[in-house]
Amino acid sequence: MRRLELIDQALFNRIALSHRPFGAGSKVGRSLWRLSHAADHGKLWFGAAAVLGAVGGRTGRRAALRGVSALALASWTANVAAKQLTRRPRPLLDPVPVARRLLRQPITTSFPSGHSASAAAFATAVAIESPAAAAVMAPVALAVGVSRVYTGAHHPSDVLAGFALGSAIAVLTLRWWPRSSHLRPPAGPARRSAPALAEGAGLSVVVNSGSGSGALTAGDPEDTAAELRALLPLADVRLCGPEDDLPALLAEAADRAAAADGALGVCGGDGSVNLAAGLAVERDLPLAVFPGGTLNHFALDLGIEDFEATAAAVTTGSACGVDLGVAADDTGQRYFLNTFSLGVYPELVKLRESLEDRLGKWPALAVATARVLVNGEPVTVRAGGRERQLWLLFAGNGAYDPPGFAPTHRTGLADGLLDVRVVDGSRPFARTRLATAFLSGTLARSRVYHAARLRGLDLDALGDADRLAVDGESVPATGALRLAKSRRALTVYRPAAN
16 A cells, blocks of 8 residues: 555656646646636536537437436546545645646545546446447546646546546446437337328428427527428428417417317427327327427437438328326326326426526526435325325336436336326435435335336325426426326337338
């Protein structure tokens, strides 16, 4: 151990005393000094995540989200847990030229390097989703680690340990969030007959301009509508603007489609698709889904990644039947294509929506999540004749993977079952136990978590659970609740290759 410390100190001194290429006045030296400051508090990586999310498409957004998640875990592990255990002093700055030193010297202990752990976590997590983006991130992450030794903030071994820790945590995210390229392809729902609409004749489409970035061309709804008209020149494509009533426009589009013996189409996110699906199944119309939201869960579970895929299915009449979930309470019946939930998640959605106009969707989601985790309380419902406290009740329309409380994708859309997952709020320290089990990958054995595949679920009374979340939209609720599958399947256009 003593020999390793001597080698560590000798390497630190050699870098500190070197003039080429690390001289304080050299371009490399100035760049390293600025890079070390840019990485403070993760600013460099949050900026990189914003760029990836804005220009990288779906892959870029997944890479950004995984990168930020891994960075947060690595930063906490390095700066809070590991440093408290090791308490290694910072290097002596005597051999480091004054011009190289940081403006404010760190006051925390030295081992491992938090900057290096965050850098490696972000770069490795990005590499999991996008090797092309990682080719840019990896050299920057390496340079951040070098900069910490260059400025005298860390020993070389601190940086190497930080790199190892951050990379390991990024890989650990695969335990609860599978890589998109490793997801099993969705099981093929039964093929159903649907009219082949040459050039879109008889198709009535509504484009929701209020949806997320998704597949919208350059983020401009007018361009999106123009692209759809180019793909399907005989389709009736109409834009729903900020002042328009989306449910009313979809209802009018359904009327036109029914009169033409055609199909209803929608371009938007999962909330928009939910509205269109209810109208389509009630009027026995096939539905064409053009992915135009931020995440597009339903479209992607069907294997639809772009407008061209849907357009090809519409013109050839390739379609399938999928289940529709139903949530019925005293206020009425609501369909869900993806998920239903009650407990803390509907409160999170409501809070996110209240912040979204001021902060933007993703920052609002982060703030809302933090507030709910700190201030949220379980809801009390009545089921089976007794009261139960729940942090969360989740019901998926079909079986979701992976197991555990991090559902990301479905391998079947017409299995007749609800994927029900419950977090019990009656046990002591339920929130802490849930988080620990989730991060350690032992959720399936946690006593606060329960999962089952059911054909239906009844709650005698919702108690103080006054809101529900249906396909990500928060809605009011009251009285008894019945979760089940609709007796009528939804016909959706889907490419034949899938």
